[in-house]
Amino acid sequence: MTTETMRDVHRATTRGITAYRGYRPPPGMISWALHRITGLGVLLFLLLHIVDIFLVNYGPDTFNELLFLYRHPVFRIGEIILVAGLYYHAANGVRIILIDFWPAAYRYERQLFYGVIAVFLAGFLPTAFLMIRAMLQAGGA
Amino acid sequence: MAAVRPHIGRERPSGGFELYSWYFFRVSGLLLIFLAIGHVVIMHVINTVDEIDWQFVADRWNSPFWRAYDWLMLFLALLHGLNGARLAVDDYIRPQGWRVLAHSILWTLAIVFLIIGSIAVLTFDPSRFETLAQAGG
Numbered sequence: 562m563t564t565e566t567m568r569d570v571h572r573a574t575t576r577g578i579t580a581y582r583g584y585r586p587p588p589g590m591i592s593w594a595l596h597r598i599t600g601l602g603v604l605l606f607l608l609l610h611i612v613d614i615f616l617v618n619y620g621p622d623t624f625n626e627l628l629f630l631y632r633h634p635v636f637r638i639g640e641i642i643l644v645a646g647l648y649y650h651a652a653n654g655v656r657i658i659l660i661d662f663w664p665a666a667y668r669y670e671r672q673l674f675y676g677v678i679a680v681f682l683a684g685f686l687p688t689a690f691l692m693i694r695a696m697l698q699a700g701g702a
Numbered sequence: 703m704a705a706v707r708p709h710i711g712r713e714r715p716s717g718g719f720e721l722y723s724w725y726f727f728r729v730s731g732l733l734l735i736f737l738a739i740g741h742v743v744i745m746h747v748i749n750t751v752d753e754i755d756w757q758f759v760a761d762r763w764n765s766p767f768w769r770a771y772d773w774l775m776l777f778l779a780l781l782h783g784l785n786g787a788r789l790a791v792d793d794y795i796r797p798q799g800w801r802v803l804a805h806s807i808l809w810t811l812a813i814v815f816l817i818i819g820s821i822a823v824l825t826f827d828p829s830r831f832e833t834l835a836q837a838g839g
Contacts, residue, residue, distance in 0.1 A: 611815050
């Protein structure tokens, strides 16, 4: 945080007023906010998911009837967003653990955040592609 | 100046329940990377929601491995998630009474969902319904 502020002040004083481009949140703040939002989102889905899997005990008729929900396009798009949240939370969680157990990690704060974005995209883009393809195939059938 | 380490990330709690919670987040988080992402890949990439139905779950839970996998994931994800919600509650809810109420709700959710989730994963018996279907047909 301190490094961020110093860098901004430096820019502002050396380049004059054009250096002010409004408030830019530092990466630590963005990653923290996203971690919390995705965490709570995944938790909400988990609670719903426990309830729906509990219904297997009511037999094939009840359970299969409920599955129209999971096959509805709105729900399927919601699940792609869920996967995005889960993948981000996982990648950023690794960054948090690295910071906790690697004393020099603070020097690479920005690079670690870019690494999180890269790992997230590398996992999410193929998954989203396959989920969207399955959705379009089901829609066409 | 060089000796000053800029503080980034959440500070490690010094001891007690909060330190156990801190370690639990990290250990369960690492395990959940494999369990939860494995689950997503099996259910949405290898299979799709169009193939998954009651019979799919029945076949899958024939194997004790997948029941153990799913139960471990249930246990870790539920406690990891609700413990995270507890930290959010502590950040935003200041008055003591409301905080006690919010914590009580979270612990109640943990117990109730752990019970219904465990009933689903551990006690599900598909043969009960197959017999019914045969008797009916």
